[in-house]
Amino acid sequence: MRRIEKIFQCLLKIWNKADYEYLLKVQGTTTAELAVKLGLARANVSADLNKLVRLGEILKIKTFPIKYVPVEVVSKQLKLKQLYYYEINNLNDLLNTDQVEKIKQGPTAQRKNSFFQNPLNEMIGYTGSLKKATSQAKAAIMYPPHGLHMMLVGPTGVGKTYFANKIFAYAQYKGIFSAETPFVSFNCADCYNNPQLLLSTLFGYVKGAFTGADKDQPGLVEQAAGGVLLLDEVHRLPPEGQEMLFYFIDNGTFKRLGESEKNRRANVLIICATTEDPNSTLLKTFLRRIPMTIEIPTLDERPLSEKIELAKFLFQHEADRINKDLNVKIDVFTALLLANNYGNVGELKSQIQLTCAQAFLNSIDSNQVEVGLHDLPEDLRQFWLENPARVRRSAHVSRYLDTKTVFYVGKKSQVLEKDNIYELIENKVHHLQRQGIAPEDIHQYIMTDIRLHIKHFFKQPLPKNKLSKFIDPKISNFVEKLKKIAEANLKVHLDQRFIYYLGMHIDAFFKRGNQTELLLKDEVEKIKKLHFAEYQVALIFQKEITATFSVKVPDIEVIYLTMLLSSIRTLSEKKQVGVLVVAHGNSTASSMVKVATDLLGKGNIAALDMPLTVSPGEIVRQMAIMVKKLDQERGILLLVDMGSLGMMNNRLEKMTGVKLRTIKNVTTTIVLDVLRKINYIDMDLNAIYSSVERDVAHLANNQLIVAKEAKIILSICMSGTGTAEKLKQIIKKIIQKIGATEVVQVKTVSVLKMNEIIPQLAEKFKIIAAVGTKRPSMSLPYISLEDLIAGNGEQRLISIISRQGDLPPVIEDRNVVVASMCEDVLKKHLIYLNPTIACKLLQNWLLQLQLQLGVDFSNSQQIKCIIHTAFALERCIRSQTLKYTERPSKKLLKSLPVIEATLNDVTAALKVKIPAGELYFIAECVLDD
Incomplete structure (x- = not known):
């Protein structure tokens, strides 16, 4: 919850139960009282209270000291239908008829009753992919005196009309427009190449203006007077139409068709919408009259979490339409969201409607509609069946959804809560068996799902209540004992989350009773061998449970416990990128690996010798087996010598579900370099791949030889040197982060020569995006400098680059922009600390801190926290620390232990107290948002 919302809720809580007499006697709450109660700085509370007054949510009582009280409380207790002014001298003034009449002469503020019903904030992604767009829309609407005309840009189906309607609703919400204000929409394609029809439609006509004009007819401009005119597909307007409009925008006057003398006036806010690049399809003179351009992101550019929310919203809409609850399986979401045969919200909506229509037909006699894979349209079903990686990909969706999601009629969607993993495993096994997945592969898929399930649980903040509040206290105490047994036998440290997880699992086992199913019976022996140590501990658990609770624990439960222990244990172990060296010959690969391990020690590396007589099919099979053995969930680097081995990357990925990168022409020197980076530098898969490729090719940073079809990103600033060069370095780091150094390059461009240079570059390269201080005139995805540094520009850029080839998903979590900004500052000011190491440590600290606090910091907040803390560490080293003389707030004291605990890794690594x-x-810096 944001600070302003906390303040409003606190004020509401104070006054919600107040009666008539108490309200008139006390009048309200002071800023100081609220600041103490919430543990916030008085200045921040004062600023937010005044914002709430301007929003019409609270009344400001100008006593001494000034007091505040919620509008809804005053309206309820004093029985007022409407307030006209939100600053008064005394609440008793509202009871005086003469005084109320005087107050009515003040500024009106026709606003909705709730601060939490901002229409723009109701949109999915308003704090994510739509953050910049909503911010621009708010600025345009609020700009005095009558707002700014706007241009909405985006492909068909992204929701431009929906967004325009939300802008209009926001203006009503802010009191700029009333409930009666008109909103008129017009599709410019309807009058394409017919200037007379366009003129009569927009501005109206008088009787006799043309054949058939038998009466005066007002145009759309008159109909929209005082409100909004939405011009959809504005790029279809002919030049004459654009000239008509910009004359009206400049002067506010127009004539109906057929009028010669009378000038009419209208005040209209114009919102244009187009799927084309405005700079290439509209007159410059017209564009100058539309100062605000707002880009609406495509579905591809939106993060998975938003896509899922959009799908849930559309499913809920269908549940309400058919008046039946929908029970949607996770695989349906996966197929809908990962298929690439459509690209926008409108098409997603159509696919969901088709799916629900088929499901409705199949469940015509049931009160609840079950939506499964068999209900999908044919093309989506085919996609699911033909995609060997469908189960692995569904793991990404499972971070946000459970196996089923229920959409109740007239209510929000609800995920079916599971307090155990039995249903997860059973559903998955049955599904894999139906899909014909080989039995030897099912175990790997199930283990992956269990690890993801546990990881998701472990990332959640610990409940404030003790475990005994959720389960039988006897189980809670018993699990403490099991924790000690596991730690002693497995030589690992397990934190409180292990107790919560295992406690709820055992509690669920007791509730489940005898409803056990012999899952993976063919895999039991394999699990025992692969996870021998965990299996032995699970057997001890079995004996302890039986002895303590007098309950028979079946063998299959021992297998479940083995898998749980194995998954939990791997979370705490340091994992490495795997390396598989494959070369033709009887001992070529083995010899290179032996030299490397003799010199640098053992590592997660293996060799596969390929005699020339071995068939390609056998090579692939043996490589797949080795890849699975080496995989520690950080991917595998394949080092191959020649020929077809270098082209097996994609095939092996589909067979194994493991992230792979391949480097050809392997030598002993390359193997040595790779093993060194894995053992001593702990680089991730993409970083190792990029580093080795650069070394092998002997390429200078800016002297890449590119083919005509090479892809580039433009880095734009005024001179093409200073800011553009810095941007170039940041973009290159982002490209390196996702392993696209072979696919995409960066070129710097000066704004002054942009129109000359960009067309020349377009002849030699495929330009996929532009980043910088000015948007190019040609149609390109554009990310502003502001959005890259403070917004979601990095995620948008990654999305754009990732569509340029078969690239692996991003492994590294570090924010490149934050790291670059911070390192630049720290290099200039730190004397004792290594800026790069300090920055990396502090970024990792912030990741942990955000996880513990359950918040997401913006780029600017991260930069502020990292730089402040780095300077604090430097002061500690120099024994020049600052004294804190203020009285710490309750909120600060509450957060301090978490901040201090998460900083332990940093202070330990730097040996600083x-x-x-x-x-x-x-802590003040962290909490100050």
């Missing part, structure tokens, strides 16, 4: 005063300042 941070005193209490500096910790207080760091």
